Amino acid sequence: MPARLEIEGGIPLKGTVKVSAAKNAALPALAAALLTAEPLVFPNLPDLQDVRTMIRLLQTLGATIDRDGARVTVRVARVMKDEAAYELVSTMRASVLVLGPLVARHGSARVALPGGCAIGVRPIDQHLKGLARLGAEIAIENGYVVARASRLRGASIAPDMVTVTGTENLMMAAALAQGTTIIENAAREPEVSDLAALLNAMGARISGAGTARIEIEGVPTLGGATHRIVPDRIEAGTLIVAGAITRGDVTVSDLVPEHLEAVLAKLDECGVAIEVGPTWVRVRGPERPRPADVVTSPFPGFATDMQAQLMTLLALADGSSRVTETIFENRFMHAAELVRLGARIETEGSTAIIRGVPYYQGAQVMASDLRASAALVLAGLAARGRTEVARVYHLDRGYERMETKLAGLGARIDRRT
Numbered sequence: 001m002p003a004r005l006e007i008e009g010g011i012p013l014k015g016t017v018k019v020s021a022a023k024n025a026a027l028p029a030l031a032a033a034l035l036t037a038e039p040l041v042f043p044n045l046p047d048l049q050d051v052r053t054m055i056r057l058l059q060t061l062g063a064t065i066d067r068d069g070a071r072v073t074v075r076v077a078r079v080m081k082d083e084a085a086y087e088l089v090s091t092m093r094a095s096v097l098v099l100g101p102l103v104a105r106h107g108s109a110r111v112a113l114p115g116g117c118a119i120g121v122r123p124i125d126q127h128l129k130g131l132a133r134l135g136a137e138i139a140i141e142n143g144y145v146v147a148r149a150s151r152l153r154g155a156s157i158a159p160d161m162v163t164v165t166g167t168e169n170l171m172m173a174a175a176l177a178q179g180t181t182i183i184e185n186a187a188r189e190p191e192v193s194d195l196a197a198l199l200n201a202m203g204a205r206i207s208g209a210g211t212a213r214i215e216i217e218g219v220p221t222l223g224g225a226t227h228r229i230v231p232d233r234i235e236a237g238t239l240i241v242a243g244a245i246t247r248g249d250v251t252v253s254d255l256v257p258e259h260l261e262a263v264l265a266k267l268d269e270c271g272v273a274i275e276v277g278p279t280w281v282r283v284r285g286p287e288r289p290r291p292a293d294v295v296t297s298p299f300p301g302f303a304t305d306m307q308a309q310l311m312t313l314l315a316l317a318d319g320s321s322r323v324t325e326t327i328f329e330n331r332f333m334h335a336a337e338l339v340r341l342g343a344r345i346e347t348e349g350s351t352a353i354i355r356g357v358p359y360y361q362g363a364q365v366m367a368s369d370l371r372a373s374a375a376l377v378l379a380g381l382a383a384r385g386r387t388e389v390a391r392v393y394h395l396d397r398g399y400e401r402m403e404t405k406l407a408g409l410g411a412r413i414d415r416r417t
């Protein structure tokens with residue numbers, strides 16, 4: 001039986017907890033190792049399932065890995081294989097991040113189409129259009145993307161929508177292209193800026209990361225670098241909501257407050273007491289949150305990856321809230337599980353109406369995707385009685401020892417296998 005978490009709810013969390021490095025920055029940073037024959041050193045790589053999957057994928061492509069505690073050195077002295085097999089890609093969509101670097105460094109790549117996932121179809125057409133603009137020949141053969149280019153050439157690229165890994169894939173490919181590339185409508189997420197900082201440390205010439213217009217002046221080769229991965233703003237937001245929903249008093253440290261502005265503003269609107277330091281946030285939960293409406297949008301807007309966690313808090317508000325999910329077409333699966341815990345939520349397309357209830361009642365629930373599983377844990381922390389969250393492998397993909405961190409704040413939470 002897959003691992004599950006058992007939670008005795010109703011305990012206000014208290015104390016300080018450190019945020020780990022960001023999953024969504026670690027994954028592209030690891031893929032960047034394909035761009036050079038020199039080693040990349042990551043002193044604070046998070047120990048997550050998705051990070052382990054990406055490392056395994058890189059090893060099949062020829063990478064050697066050296067670990068010294070959290071410090072991980074990745075080196076692809078030579079690309080031994082250019083194929084990212086379906087078995088790996090189907091378990092982690094972010095595998096598509098090896099596509100751009102492989103074409104740029106090695107001249108060819110065969111990457112399985114990721115297929116859909118629980119939260120949506122999630123095509124990669126913008127990745128492919130951008131690579132074609134850079135001069136790659138792209139074909140789809142038997143469920144694989146086959147890409148070839150003797151030398152990529154700089155070009156102007158404008159994805160039809162903001163795509164985080166699309167921007168990252170194209171930025172990595174353009175770093176070794178001949179000439180200058182402009183990416184318009186680029187994703188502005190902090191993880192994109194963190195990747196640009198790593199690439200520049202490797203010798204790339206990238207400007208504008210963090211804005212909607214990124215300029216990449218191609219260079220002939222890239223070297224090694226040592227890079228600390230940026231803190232995980234989504235884990236930070238999740239832990240802050242944990243303090244809020246349990247009426248606790250929690251300080252979440254080792255974070256970048258500027259990466260959480262939309263989330264902190266929304267929690268303030270819900271009556272959560274927020275105190276912001278240079279690298280920490282102190283949160284004190286209200287007796288009962290106030291309702292609020294939220295619409296997800298690309299950074300610096302309210303992150304879709306925090307939508308499930310906020311909905312969990314809003315379900316206890318003294319009034320009705322409206323949540324609109326604009327990024328993915330099926331990201332309300334946590335709603336049905338929250339209803340099993342006593343929430344009153346009705347979803348209609350991309351909108352959910354939440355009518356606040358005074359409390360959750362513990363129950364058995366099932367995780368469906370990474371952030372939905374985090375939301376169910378949050379609900380369990382607040383619920384009266386015991387909650388059991390099944391299929392907690394979803395949680396392990398993106399949270400480093402979440403139950404240990406929560407137990408450190410006083411939560412009664414155990415992993416059962």
Ligand code: EPZ
Nearest residue numbers: 024094122123124125126127162163164165305327328370
């Ligand atoms: C990244 O996914 C994150 N993953 C996701 O986090 C996050 O939810 C998402 O960005 C949005 O912020 C990583 O960074 C590894 P997109 P990504 O390309 O890049 C459509 C988590 O929980 N689209 O920005 O795959 C797409 O279908 C995960 O940590 C196309 O149509 O997301 C979606 O509706 C979940 N064609 C929208 O754009 C494309 O070629 C945004 O997707 C690319 C995207």
